[in-house]
Amino acid sequence: MNTISTTESFELGVCYYPEHWPEELWADDYRRMVETGFTIVRMAEFAWTLFEPEEGVFQFDLFDRAINLAHSHGLKVILGTPTATPPAWLTERYPEVLNVTYDGVTLQHGMRRHYNYSSSKYRELCARITRQLAQHYGNHPGVVGWQIDNELNCEINVFYSESDHQAFREWVQAKYETLEKLNEAWGTVFWNQTYNSWSQIFLPRPTPSPMQPNPHQALDEKRFISDNTISFARIQVDIIRELAPSQWVTTNGLFGHLDSHELNDQLLDFFSYDSYPQFSSISTDPQEADPLLDRSWSLSLTAVRSISPNFCIMEQQSGPGGWVNRMDMPSPKPGQMRLWTYQSIAHGADKLLYFRWRTATMGNEIYWHGLNDYHNQPNRRVREAEQIGRELAVAGKHIVGTRSKADIAILRDYDNEWDGEYDVWHGPFMWQSNKEWFKALQKRQIPNDILYMRSKTTLEDLIPYQVLVYPHPAIMSDETAELLDQYVQQGGTLIFGCRTGYKDTRGQCYMRPFPGAARDLCGITVEEFTMVKGTRLPTSIRWGSDPEALTGADAFNDILHVEEDTVEVMGTYATDYYAGKPAVTRNKRGKGEVWYFGAVFHADAALKIIDRLHLHSPVAEWLEFPSEVELQIRKDENNSYTFLLNFSEEPATVQLKEQRTDLLTGSTLSGSYTLEGFGVLVLY
Incomplete structure (x- = not known):
């Protein structure tokens, strides 16, 4: 498992709903x-009633015709299992399948994802x-793969039906074995x-x-939901593996309370994602300094890449x-739209489908526009898709199989993400610091990965990275601390933020000086x-002796005390009752070093550390471009492709100190080049 393609071509396609349109x-x-230029379509993920109009009565005529016709045009079909939307006959006859809210309200038929x-x-x-679908389509020459359900844990990711309480009871009993152990853990x-x-x-x-x-119960709740979701998906995957062994299996996701890494490892051939960059634009905090808007969607794509280095975009905003x-x-x-397409590809997509072919004329999504408008007449989005189709027909085969490099x-x-949903003393800080570090690295044109620390993580997973940033891991086991220490001892640089290491895996606080499990790594304690x-004024950190070298520390502050001679104070608090106390430290340890930043990160503070570590863009020797342009690199043993994505509406000047070729146009470039607003280059 975990291979995205057996072909050498890039699969470009679209989501299509034949049941919504006249057959003509x-x-x-x-x-x-x-x-x-499309080669692949997805269909049927919301069509249960069409396949089973009443219990135990199955019909396939509509989709037989739709799939056969697609196949006759040379299009490959991804078939969705329709379990995200149970039929009305099902929920009426078996109301126990419905989900229930925390307050005990049963969610009814009329939307989607209303089941448990x-x-x-x-x-x-x-x-x-x-089983019926796999038996019918498992050997169909036009069906190449399956999408399990649709967006597991989207819309709602908590479940409180009687069946869920019973399943949770069984889950904790299997985990703890005795009530004494459960009572201790909680x-x-x-x-x-x-x-x-x-x-x-x-x-x-x-x-x-x-x-x-x-x-502690709430943390176990999230762990249970994840395990239960994977267990639910496994039922379908096992059937498809049995009856359709030559067709691949994926699902589209990255939603809450689901260990997507474990889901992918256990069940899928590759992970799929739904990419809507404007979500980042409309959710931007109005108080955020210099927001990245749709460019910040690249951070989500980076997280997807941590699950599946080569992935599918099952829905691309169009x-x-x-x-x-x-x-x-x-x-x-x-x-x-073209920019967002190559944003997805730059981060590892080897298949990409637009959502959707034509905008729906009925239902909740009548404004979730696709490539074609209601009137079905030519428009600029279709023309843009045609341009992308022409480009990828030539360039795609070179990109497929290469991987992003950082x-x-x-x-x-996941433990800190789930614990941090409830615990406001560390949870919100993780998301802010992730975003601010990403922003700082983008400003310096330095690509980064996201790496999830898991029970399966080894030193070999960490060693490829020159620097690891772990902003606020409140929960940290001694085993994780030991693994991170091995990484540092062999020469790595590790950066922590405040609220590090003071909880065990139960979410209980260690009876140790903060930063708990990370204390020896950092060589400091939290005084x-x-x-x-509230009424407290934002605090500042002074870096070195320069009175002008100040950055803000306005959310949470650890006041540090140096414990080891190997520790160097890199910054002190400049204001408040702890002015002059250490705020930022660096501990030389083995061949590496550990930084402790006593606050929540802003981009300007991250930039201070980046500069002091002398980190540079990997293309600095041959390429210069403004900070509005994102850099990503995909490579394999033989080739390297440098993606430049201009997220500004204005043109950007790119300086090439060495001659390169643009993969998308075949043009040879050197010297000064003007990259149009929202333009893309793929250089090799």
Whole structure:
């Protein structure tokens, strides 16, 4: 498993819903898809009732015709299992399959993702429809692969049906074996929460303080949801592997409370993602300094690459986006759709499908525009797609199979992400510091990876990186600290932020000086710490002796105390009652070094560290370009492709000190080159 393609061509395509359109449109749609340069289509992920109009009665005529016609036009088909939208007959007859909210409200038919993963009846019916589809299409020459469900844990990622409470009870019993161990892990002696029967165990439920469960129980809840989701997906995957062994399996995701790395490792041939860069633009904090807008979507694509180095974009934004009552995103400007396409490719996509072929005329997504508008007449988005199709028909075969290359990685882990959803003393800081470090590296034109720390992570996974940034890992085991120490001892540079290392894997605080498990690595202790909010003024950090070298520290501050002679103070607090105290330290350890930054990162602070580490762009010797342009590199043993993506609407001047060829046009470039607004170069 975990291989994206057995072909040497780039698969470009589109999502298509033949059931939404008169059948007389299909042939013309397929013809124009091929003329656009498309080779692959996805369909059927929301079509359960069409396959099974009543329980146990199956029909395939509509999709037989749609798939056969697509195949006759030379298009390959990705078939979705339709389990994200159970039929009305199913939810009426078996209401136990419906999801239930934290407050006990049963979610009803009328949207999508209104089911729970734990219902034995729902699992049975999902297995049956999957088996019917796999038996019918498992040897169809036009079907090349399967998408399991659709966007697991999207819309809602918590589950409180009676089946879920029972499944959680069984999950914790298997994990802890005894109530004594569970009570210890959850710290139930606090507030007299001790359990003396397994029947007393539930998922978090409403309490006198709304949405305020035991934090250790809440962390296990997220772990359970992830395991349960993977268990649900496995049912379908096992059936497809049995009945359609020559067809690949994927699913589209990156949603909450799901260990997507484990999902991919256990079940998928490769991971798929739905790429909508304007989500980043419309969700930007108005207080954020110098936001990256749609460019910051590259950070999400970097996370996808950590799951599957070569992945599929199952849905690529191709028009203005929005449902009837939310997500009102503007239309991409001329060139932006092409820019976003190559943004996905630069980060590792080897297959890419636009969402969707034609904008729906009914339902919640009538404003989630596709390539074609309602009227089905030519438009500039279609023309832009045709240009991309022509380019990738030639260039795609060179790109497929190459992998993105970076010397710096930002570390994450699921325990801290899930614990940080509830714990405001570290959770929000991780997302801010991730974004600010990414922004700083982008300004210096230095690509980075995201690397998830997992039980499977080895020293060999860490060694390829010159620098690792682990912003706020509150939960850190001694085993993780030891692995990171091995990385440092052999020559690596490791950078921590405040709130590091003070919790164990249960989410309980160590009875050790902060930073707990990371104390020996850092050579410091935390003398005191404080939130910076309310009436407290933002604090500043002074770097070295320069009174003008100040950066902000305005969310949380660790006041540091040097414990080892190997530690050098790199910055001190410039204001507040702890002025003059260490704020930033560097500890020489073995052949490497460990930095501790006592605050939450802003880009300007990250830039100070980048400069002091003398980090440079990997193309600095032969290429110069402004900070508005993103750099990504994909390479294999023989070839290297440098992607330049201009996220500005204005032209950018690129200086080439060596002659290069643009893969997309075949043009030879040297000296000064003007990269148009939203323009793309792929140099080799």
